[in-house]
Amino acid sequence: MNGQETDRTTVTTDHPTDAADTTSTDESGSHHVRTAGVVIGYDGSPESRLALSWAAATARRRGSRLTLLHSVNLSFIPGFPAFDTSQVEPELQDAAKRLVDDGAQRAGDSLDASRIQTQYWLGSPAAQIVEASNDADLVVMGSRGRGRLTGGLLGSTSYAVAAHAHCPVVVVRPAHELTQPADTEATEVASVNDGLPEVVRPDAGHPVVVGFDDSEPAMRAVQAAADIAMEEGAELRIAHVVQVPSIDSWAYEETAHAGTVHAHSLREHADDALSAAVRLAKAKHPDLQVSTEVLYGDPGRAIADLGSTAGLVVVGSRGRGGFKGLLLGSVSHNIIHNAECPVMIVR
Incomplete structure (x- = not known):
């Protein structure tokens, strides 16, 4: 060769x-x-x-x-x-x-x-x-x-x-x-x-955390996270991160918009986004326990930090499947790299 x-x-x-096959629907509506x-x-x-x-x-x-x-x-x-x-x-x-x-x-x-x-x-x-x-x-x-x-x-x-x-x-x-670890003896049964x-999993004490930002990938991530939380008997925790600009630009925005008007606008948008995410999750799982949180700062770092008490962090990716798709986004990469629990990427 x-x-x-x-x-x-x-x-x-x-x-x-006897394990069951599953059927998925792609973007064109065809079944696979x-x-x-x-x-x-x-x-x-x-x-x-x-x-x-x-x-x-x-x-x-x-x-x-x-x-x-x-x-x-x-x-x-x-x-x-x-x-x-x-x-x-x-x-x-x-x-x-x-x-x-x-x-x-x-x-x-x-x-x-x-x-x-x-x-x-x-x-x-x-x-x-x-x-x-x-x-x-x-x-x-x-x-x-x-x-x-x-x-x-x-x-x-x-x-x-x-x-x-x-x-x-x-x-x-x-x-x-x-x-x-050292090699086990040939007579030993591998474990x-x-x-x-042990790797942490979602359960009653470890919620499924999902980051939400209004995008279509984030909506798919919420749906996947809701399915897993319901399956594992875990709480679904939906977080929206407000990206805080630099100190100088933040000060300018606050002054230009009469003090806290801009801050209130950002918070209202975050609350509206989270309300939409909750409705999306409960549309399929009305009995699912769901909580929400608004965070401020770098999205990747903020979501990754939530992984310290979570069983799974779920994040949407804007890339398409296959090698012609986009690279993994910086937020997704940051979360994978820094979260203390398993991370799921959904596109």
């Missing part, structure tokens, strides 16, 4: 299952049956196993399939003219199969094996997961580190998937840096948690 990438798919576990359920990009890292734990629990609660995906990126292999990568492909495929089989065994801790399937490729990880998202209800990705000062940027694969997937994406990020910390 002279170093060229190939995209090959191998299904290593695909047992008959989603058969993969919850899809997770899995690479065996501690962060990936943490995400696997969250994904398996979600699949169990939803009664859906769990599909583990792994891709070996051949671009990391030197492409010398005389080097034929087909010589190493069997070894790479064997290693990939062992990795996803290990992940499936871990997921079997909390999910029936008949609902678990695995796939692996030689090719671009992000492109393959985005393609798989066409048939998924939800994609789950792990990502390394967090923090405004010490955390790294969102990993390239997780970023690309969050920005371009065709379904909602949840990024599960550890509150603290994780370390790789989905394997000594890793």
Whole structure:
């Protein structure tokens, strides 16, 4: 192959299952049956196993399939003219199969094996997961580190998937840096948690937080957040952030608009937006417990801070699915990078 990438798919576990398929409607109004359920990009890292734990629990609660995906990126292999990568492909495929089989065994801790399937490729990880998202209800990705000062940027694969997937994406990020545990003995049964910390989920004590800004993506985010809150028995907390301008411009606005007129106008707009969001959430779930909050400052930072007590933060993204879409917005990226709980991106 002279170093060229190939995209090959191998299904290593695909047992008959009674897990229900779901139907979605795209922007053109056409219907699409989603058969993969919850899809997770899995690479065996501690962060990936943490995400696997969250994904398996979600699949169990939803009664859906769990599909583990792994891709070996051949671009990391030197492409010398005389080097034929087909010589190493069997070894790479064997290693990939062992990795996803290990992940499936871990997921079997909390999910029936008949609902678990695995796939692996030689090719671009992000492109393959985005393609798989066409048939998924939800994609789950792990990502390394967090923090405004010490955390790294969102990993390239997780970023690309969050920005371009065709379904909602949840990024599960550890509150603290994780370390790789020592290898377990071959006789030991792998555990989905394997000594890793538990990941918070929405429940009666951990609300689903959603940021709302009047946009269509935000409306879809509210609907998705309401569905999850109702499903998990959690409160839905809708927040609208008023972006405060610089001190000088704020002072000018206040003077130009007779003191607090401008501030009152911003608050009235925020209250109207939140009232519309509550109506939207309760249209489908009239019994859902909903609270609202108006915050001031940077939207990404303000919403991310709410993640300290939340089970899930949901944010809308203006990008379209597929790699022709827009990049992930700065607010969404800020929230993913800094929130202390899993973050869902909805477009």
